[in-house]
Structure formats: structure tokens, C-alpha cells
Amino acid sequence: MDNLAIAHVLNEIADLLEIRDENPFRIRAYRNAASAVTDSGERIADLTDPALRQIPGIGKDIAGRIRELVESGQCRYHQELLAEFPPGVLDLLHLQGIGPKTVALLYGSRRIQSVDELEQAARGGALRGLRGLGPKKEQLILKAIDEWRRHAGRHLTPDAWEVATGVVDYLRDTSPHTTFDIVGSLRRGADTCGDIDILACGAAPDLMAHFVRHPHVERVLGQGDTKSSVRLRKGYQTDLRLVVPESRGAALQYFTGSKLHNIELRDRALRRGWKLNEYGLFQASDGTRLAGDTEEALYAALDLAHIPPELREMRGEIDAAKEGTLPRLIELSDLRGDLHMHTTATDGRDDVETMARAAKAAGLSYIAITDHSQALAMANGLDEAQALAHARRIREVAAQIEGVTLLAGIECDIRPDGQLDLADDCLAQLDIVIASVHSAFNQSPEEMTNRVLRAMECRYVDVIGHPTGRLLLRRDPYAIHVERLIAAAAQHGVALEINSLIERRDLSDAHARLARDRGVKLVISSDAHSVRAFGGLRWGVMTARRGWIEAKDVLNTLPLEALRRGLRRSRKGKRGKGVKA
DNA sequence: GCCGTTTTCGGCCCGACTGTTTTCAGTCG
Ligand SMILES: Nc1nc2c(ncn2[C@H]2C[C@H](O)[C@@H](COP(=O)(O)OP(=O)(O)OP(=O)(O)O)O2)c(=O)[nH]1
Ligand SMILES: [Mg+2]
Ligand SMILES: [Mg+2]
Ligand SMILES: [Zn+2]
Numbered sequence: 146m147d148n149l150a151i152a153h154v155l156n157e158i159a160d161l162l163e164i165r166d167e168n169p170f171r172i173r174a175y176r177n178a179a180s181a182v183t184d185s186g187e188r189i190a191d192l193t194d195p196a197l198r199q200i201p202g203i204g205k206d207i208a209g210r211i212r213e214l215v216e217s218g219q220c221r222y223h224q225e226l227l228a229e230f231p232p233g234v235l236d237l238l239h240l241q242g243i244g245p246k247t248v249a250l251l252y253g254s255r256r257i258q259s260v261d262e263l264e265q266a267a268r269g270g271a272l273r274g275l276r277g278l279g280p281k282k283e284q285l286i287l288k289a290i291d292e293w294r295r296h297a298g299r300h301l302t303p304d305a306w307e308v309a310t311g312v313v314d315y316l317r318d319t320s321p322h323t324t325f326d327i328v329g330s331l332r333r334g335a336d337t338c339g340d341i342d343i344l345a346c347g348a349a350p351d352l353m354a355h356f357v358r359h360p361h362v363e364r365v366l367g368q369g370d371t372k373s374s375v376r377l378r379k380g381y382q383t384d385l386r387l388v389v390p391e392s393r394g395a396a397l398q399y400f401t402g403s404k405l406h407n408i409e410l411r412d413r414a415l416r417r418g419w420k421l422n423e424y425g426l427f428q429a430s431d432g433t434r435l436a437g438d439t440e441e442a443l444y445a446a447l448d449l450a451h452i453p454p455e456l457r458e459m460r461g462e463i464d465a466a467k468e469g470t471l472p473r474l475i476e477l478s479d480l481r482g483d484l485h486m487h488t489t490a491t492d493g494r495d496d497v498e499t500m501a502r503a504a505k506a507a508g509l510s511y512i513a514i515t516d517h518s519q520a521l522a523m524a525n526g527l528d529e530a531q532a533l534a535h536a537r538r539i540r541e542v543a544a545q546i547e548g549v550t551l552l553a554g555i556e557c558d559i560r561p562d563g564q565l566d567l568a569d570d571c572l573a574q575l576d577i578v579i580a581s582v583h584s585a586f587n588q589s590p591e592e593m594t595n596r597v598l599r600a601m602e603c604r605y606v607d608v609i610g611h612p613t614g615r616l617l618l619r620r621d622p623y624a625i626h627v628e629r630l631i632a633a634a635a636q637h638g639v640a641l642e643i644n645s646l647i648e649r650r651d652l653s654d655a656h657a658r659l660a661r662d663r664g665v666k667l668v669i670s671s672d673a674h675s676v677r678a679f680g681g682l683r684w685g686v687m688t689a690r691r692g693w694i695e696a697k698d699v700l701n702t703l704p705l706e707a708l709r710r711g712l713r714r715s716r717k718g719k720r721g722k723g724v725k726a
Numbered sequence: 727g728c729c730g731t732t733t734t735c736g737g738c739c740c741g742a743c744t745g746t747t748t749t750c751a752g753t754c755g
Contacts, residue, residue: 168727169738170727170728170738171727171728173727173728173738174727174729174738175727176727177727177728177730178727201728201729202727202728202729203728204727204728204729205727205728206727206728207727207728233729241753241754242752242753242754244746244752244753244754244755245752245753246752246753247752247753276746276747277745277746277747277751277752278745279745281745281746282744282745282746285744285745331755335741338755340728342755366743366754367742367743367744367754369742369743369744370742371742371743372741372742372743373743374743374755384754384755386742386755399740399741399755400755402755404755405740406740407739407740408739409739410739411739411740412738412739415738415739418731420738420739420740421740422739422740422741423740423741423755424741441747443742474736503744686755
């Protein structure tokens with residue numbers, strides 16, 4: 146059972162307890178535990194009971210539930226709750242404006258236990274007479290059902306960024322003296338986001354009216370003087386918050402989140418006799434204002450170093466800020482090269498020279514051209530002879546271009562049995578080899594893990610590409626045991642890739658952090674298939690930052706010669722010396 | 727249900743907007 150499956154059960158327990166109107170703090174405890182499980186790079190199912198209880202938010206009871214879940218596939222507590230409420234009622238919670246109280250009422254008084262039944266009831270007037278459900282609410286329910294059917298779920302963060310900047314541009318037009326910031330999970334650089342959050346600071350009396358008239362608005366969810374929400378087309382909910390400039394720091398902090406990070410900061414303020422909200426930090430006794438103009442001052446007032454947004458996930462950042470041990474996070478400008486890209490030789494759109502010039506223009510001083518190998522027939526993958534011919538071509542182009550060095554590489558498929566798709570003597574003649582899985586995704590954890598470990602035995606494999614194969618919002622990672630992969634990578638000196646493609650971001654932030662902690666070097670790559678794609682490195686860097694990664698953890702921050710020395714093929718170790726001719 | 731430079735018991739973040747509430751509960755951020 147993987148972490149997400151465990152977290153799912155814990156979240157369902159929380160939802161069911163909430164419908165049953167249980168103690169809100171117990172409910173929160175289950176949600177916190179679910180969040181801790183989701184965020185763990187380690188496989189929770191493999192942890193011993195004491196190790197489990199080490200995780201903040203997991204105590205005696207929940208550790209027991211998790212163990213039961215892992216050992217038997219289910220847990221009685223969860224089953225008992227499900228016996229009380231049919232699983233369909235949980236869907237109702239996802240409707241905008243429907244919460245646990247309403248669900249309890251709907252099920253308790255009308256036995257409504259699915260979205261379809263709710264729709265029928267609302268249409269047929271069967272909700273009339275229920276306390277708190279008037280005609281307006283009835284209409285809202287029908288709208289929410291329609292929207293849920295059309296667009297449920299989250300968005301890739303980079304896609305939402307585009308929409309968000311469009312909205313900000315629109316708002317700026319009429320409020321030139323107001324500052325706008327994109328906040329929430331977007332500012333934290335999360336893989337996916339549930340909505341778009343925008344903070345406005347200034348005196349802008351017409352702002353909200355203007356906001357709800359944005360041409361893409363499908364429905365106004367709420368409109369007040371300081372806060373409004375709309376649904377834009379394609380399911381982009383957008384929240385806008387307005388505060389006076391003096392509160393910008395506190396409002397940025399609040400609206401950037403995460404929620405758990407906010408609660409921790411507010412609790413910290415409380416323990417010191419203060420109160421923290423989106424307007425500032427205040428003395429609890431007399432309301433004296435202590436901070437709030439800037440985020441820096443706010444964190445400082447709480448005796449904390451300023452915490453970069455990407456770290457505000459309650460993954461240890463508060464302690465680190467307290468102790469002054471926050472990492473110096475990698476930045477995009479730290480990257481000197483890009484070690485994964487494709488050209489017209491396989492499935493890329495631009496040729497080697499065009500890619501090289503674009504890379505140079507993007508400020509990179511070296512790149513590796515890594516087209517596909519033969520197994521990827523769909524992408525025109527190269528066999529040994531073609532790969533070597535392509536390498537010669539790359540070196541010819543390299544000789545003609547100044548200011549950027551080209552490495553001749555390959556993204557070599559790892560076949561289902563763990564054999565590499567190209568022979569060793571071919572791989573040996575290249576400058577860099579990425580090995581990746583592109584087939585047979587349904588293998589068991591044992592098969593998949595042994596497959597990749599076997600590929601890593603080859604001394605010419607320098608990097609494992611997109612190590613888990615996940616496609617965000619579309620495909621689960623294949624069943625690879627990431628911690629065994631990390632251990633093997635550490636042993637062989639193989640680097641693990643953080644693939645920057647927005648639907649991959651693979652390794653994930655949590656796994657990248659775990660890999661680094663266990664002595665593995667990382668590579669942040671664009672996997673570019675055209676010249677436009679170098680900009681995507683930004684998202685790989687975001688993932689790295691969320692994983693507490695510093696420049697020194699990443700090979701392609703090194704100057705070229707140091708990078709070459711850092712690649713597995715030239716590292717000295719028990720697997721032998723470099724193999725340069 | 728979790729947790730502890732204030733605690734092993736007694737706390738647990740704080741505020742905006744909506745609808746039908748006759749004074750505020752529910753939902754959401
Ligand atoms: N103090 C406090 N702040 C909250 C709460 N809920 C949300 N916030 C703050 C922190 C969030 O990052 C921010 C935006 O809320 P969202 O619901 O949009 O969450 P966020 O953007 O983090 O994630 P998302 O990708 O939208 O699901 O508002 C809360 O219950 N308490
Ligand atoms: Mg959000
Ligand atoms: Mg939001
Ligand atoms: Zn690939």
C-alpha cells in the first residue's frame with residue numbers, strides 16, 4: 146500500500162468523522178496525519194511502529210490504524226464509519242458550498258447518498274423545508290453539481306500561472322496604484338494547484354466589481370469588499386483578497402500558506418501572548434501592532450528567519466528557521482547546463498544546432514543532446530550505429546559553435562528485463578548516458594525495481610531519467626521502490642534526475658530531498674523537445690527548492706570539467722576507473 | 727487525536743462571505 150492510498154483512508158476517516166459531527170480536533174488530527182503521510186518521501190508501509198510515531202502528527206492511535214491498514218489492507222475503524230455512511234456521501238463534500246453539516250442533514254433526513262440523488266431531490270423540490278436550505282441554496286446546489294461534473298479537480302501549476310498572470314494584467318489595467326501578487330500554492334511552487342489565489346494591496350474601491358466582470362467568469366461564488374471568488378472557464382476558481390498596503394506582509398504570509406504553516410505560526414504567536422492574522426501581528430492584550438508591513442519583519446518578529454515560500458509546507462521549516470539552519474536554496478541562475486534534451490534526430494522539433502544556439506541564448510554554457518534509443522520506435526529511437534553517427538554530428542556542430550559546449554549523449558531505454566537498449570561499447574563512446582523506463586509500466590514493485598537496479602549496474606549509466614514515471618493528474622508513478630533506487634544510486638554514484646516537464650516534475654520534491662539526504666547527486670533537466678522548452682527548467686528548480694535542495698547537490702550547477710568528473714563514468718570507486726580512451 | 731522552554735492535561739488559528747439565522751451557522755480561505 147503506497148503513501149497516497151494510506152493518506153486517502155485517513156482523509157476519508159476525517160471526512161466521515163466530520164459528517165458525524167465529532168470532535169473537530171480529532172478530525173484535524175486525521176487530516177494532519179494524512180498530510181504527513183502524503184509528504185513523506187519514505188514509504189510509510191515499510192516503517193516500524195516507532196519510526197512511524199516519530200513522524201509529527203502521527204501518534205499512538207493513528208500509527209495503529211496505519212499498521213492495521215498496511216498489514217490487512219483495511220482498518221476496522223474506517224470500515225465501521227463506512228458502514229454508517231455509504232461511500233457516495235463523500236462525493237457530496239466535493240461540491241462547492243456543501244459541507245459536512247449539509248451532508249449530514251441530506252443523508253439524515255432524506256437518505257441522499259449520491260450526487261445524482263441530490264440533483265433529483267433539488268430538481269424535484271424535495272429539499273424544501275430542510276432547515277437552512279432555501280430556494281437560493283437549491284439553485285446553488287444545482288450549479289455546483291454541474292460544475293463538479295464539468296471540471297472536478299486540480300490543475301498543473303504552470304498552466305494556472307498563465308491564467309493567473311492574465312487575470313493580474315486585467316486587474317492592473319484599472320488599478321494602476323495597487324500591487325498584485327500571485328500567492329497560495331502557486332507561489333509555493335506546488336506540482337498542482339486547486340485554484341488561483343491573488344493578493345491585491347492598495348485602496349481600490351472598484352477592484353472587486355471589476356474582478357467579477359472578467360470576461361472568463363462563469364459564476365461569482367462570492368463578492369465582498371475585501372475578498373471575492375469567481376469560477377473562470379475551464380474550472381479555474383480564482384480568489385482575490387484586498388488589503389491596505391500596511392498589511393501587505395501579513396497578508397502575503399497568510400495567503401501564501403500553506404494552511405498548516407499558517408496554523409503553526411499563529412500558534413507560535415499565541416504562545417507569546419500575540420495574535421497573528423492577515424492584517425498583522427498584534428499584542429493580544431491591547432491590540433498593539435507589532436509587525437505586518439513585510440513578510441521579513443513578520444517572521445523576524447516571531448524569531449524566525451525568513452522562510453522561502455517553497456518551504457512553507459510544515460516539513461521542518463519552522464524549526465530550521467528558529468535555529469538559523471534553513472538551506473540556501475538553489476536558484477535558476479545556478480544552473481550552468483542542461484543534460485537532457487531531444488532533437489529532430491528523434492522526437493524533438495528542432496535540430497542540434499538550433500537547440501545549441503537557443504541554449505546559449507538562455508545562458509547555458511553546456512548541454513547534452515540525449516535523443517531516444519531504438520526501443521522507442523514511435524519516437525524514431527536510434528540504434529547503435531545511428532546513435533554513434535548522431536554523436537559524430539553533435540561533435541561536428543559543437544566544433545562550429547562558440548560559447549556553449551555540446552555533450553553527445555543518449556536517453557537509453559531500460560528494457561523490461563533491465564537490459565539497456567544499446568550495447569555497452571556504444572554507450573562507452575558517448576559523453577553521458579541517461580537511462581529511462583518508457584515501457585512495461587505495469588510491472589510489480591519487485592520487477593520494476595530490479596529492472597532499474599540492473600540497468601544501473603552498467604558503468605556507463607550516469608543518470609536515471611524521470612525515475613518514477615509519474616504523469617501528474619494522469620498516471621500514477623510506476624511501482625518502483627524509490628528508496629531502493631536511491632540506495633543503489635548512492636552506491637554506484639549514479640545521479641537521479643529532476644525532470645522539469647510540468648506534467649512530470651520527477652523526482653518529486655520529497656523524493657529529491659530524501660535522495661540528497663542519502664548522498665545522491667541530482668541533475669535538473671529540461672527534457673526539452675524544442676527551443677522553447679528551456680524555460681521549463683524553472684519548474685524543475687521549483688521542485689528542487691521544495692525539496693530543500695541547494696546548488697551543491699545538483700551536478701549541472703558545476704562548471705563543465707567538474708561536471709564531467711562528477712558523472713558516474715569518470716568517478717573513481719569500487720566499480721572501476723573511468724573508461725576514457 | 728496529538729503534543730509539551732507554559733503543560734502528561736488541557737489546550738488546539740483566525741477571519742470573510744452567504745443565506746434565512748430573528749442573532750448566526752455553515753462553508754470556505
Ligand atoms: N490561517 C488559515 N489560512 C488558511 C486556511 N485555509 C487557507 N488558508 C490560507 C493558506 C492557503 O495557502 C491560502 C489559500 O488557500 P487555498 O485553499 O487556495 O490553498 P492553497 O492555495 O494553499 O492550495 P490549493 O492548491 O489551492 O489547494 O489561504 C485556514 O484554515 N487558516
Ligand atoms: Mg489555492
Ligand atoms: Mg484559494
Ligand atoms: Zn524519457
